[in-house]
Amino acid sequence: MQDIRRAALRNPAAPAAAAAFAGSRPVLLHRALAPAATCPRRSTARSPRTAPPGVRADLAANPAIGEELMRATADDPTPEVRRGLAANPRAPLDVLASRAGTAGAGATLPPRIAAASPAEVEASACSPIPAVRMLAAGRRDLPHTVRDRLADDPDAKVVKAVAGLSDTPLRAGVERHGVHVLAAVAADPDAAPALLEDLARHGRPVRKDFRVIAQHGDATATALLVCLEHPGARRWAAGHPALAPPVAAGLVADPDGQAAEAAAANPALPPAAVADLLSGRGGQRPPVRRESR
Known part of the structure; x- marks a missing residue:
């Protein structure tokens, strides 16, 4: 029965039924609701901090939760939850930038960074925070001027993240770091x-x-x-x-x-x-x- 309920919770045609399970137990039912596109904002906003970490992580990755809850999620003490926010394609860019050093996203380029405008990319590449520059360095479509500047970055993590370099800057990076x-x-x-x-x-x-x-x-x-x-x-x-x-x-x-x-x-x-x-x-x-x- 729980398997059937989990399947129903993932059904986008059942928003009313999903609301009744916003605080449900067992946790697997709650986790099935968190990623749903029709996840009711009032229900999910009631107790995001009291929900189990796995539920909070799924919730943070849900584009439908709204900016207010995303910003609240950015302060979550659990790395899994912050990684979920980093995977959210609608996460505010300034939130990702402020939490770049603690999100633990690894080598994966966050969807929000992949969709950033040229002006946003330039601003990230010029950030005084190395973790933010590292996020921008992960894009493979960087202008040559921006890419070369990041390849010459004094922080080894930023240089490691730069992709698509020619032989000369690659050798320079090895020589330096x-x-x-x-x-x-x-x-x-x-x-x-x-x-x-x-x-x-x-x-x-x-x-x-x-x-x-x-x-x-x-x-x-x-x-x-x-x-x-x-x-x-x-x-x-x-x-x-x-x-x-x-x-x-x-x-x-x-x-x-x-x-x-x-x-x-x-x-x-x-x-x-x-x-x-x-x-x-x-x-x-x-x-x-x-x-x-």
């Missing part, structure tokens, strides 16, 4: 193959960096060889089509089962090696040697 932006630069779809090689040979990369490089579509065979030396990136490098065919052939017998499977599915694998695998002659792993006690 080092390992703090290396993974973000490696994940940029515009990162050049030569830059990826340089990143793989960087003096102080961390394990995540090698995985990101190995997953990049433009990674070179040279960069992939470096990535193969690191367990966290080995399986990704083993399955990359840019891997040298002899290297791929050698990996089908790798002790790392995930790397061996990735190499077996790699289009760079020589046809003869594929035939050996299908006939049962290839992919035999060497026996594990046990030390005598």
Whole structure:
């Protein structure tokens, strides 16, 4: 019966019935009402702070709740609720800006920022608050002047958020901020193959960096060889089509089962090696040697 009621609460044709469940229990029924487009404002405004966090989060993400309740939600002590507000396409821009450092939205571009006007984007990019500049930096359609200014930002988090940069500012960002932006630069779809090689040979990369490089579509065979030396990136490098065919052939017998499977599915694998695998002659792993006690 609860499943049926949850389905009815999500029905946009039943606003009157939904009002009766604004303070309902169990929580699942209340959560079903919070995201509804027909969610009655008077009912939801009665007890947003007394509702469970999950309900408040769904409510904060609902474009139908109105600006007054959105502003009240911005002060909610629960991160889940503030993330819900950040996902609301009608959230006031000044509210998002004032709570940018505490919303916890991660790398996801808030819908309100994606829909911001050029003047709003320019204002956000010039904000004295790094978290606000970081929000603006996530747009891929920034004017070159704004994008270059953000790429030269003194805050590494802002530089990491900038997308669509050319080779020169990407290298400049790595030179200025080092390992703090290396993974973000490696994940940029515009990162050049030569830059990826340089990143793989960087003096102080961390394990995540090698995985990101190995997953990049433009990674070179040279960069992939470096990535193969690191367990966290080995399986990704083993399955990359840019891997040298002899290297791929050698990996089908790798002790790392995930790397061996990735190499077996790699289009760079020589046809003869594929035939050996299908006939049962290839992919035999060497026996594990046990030390005598």
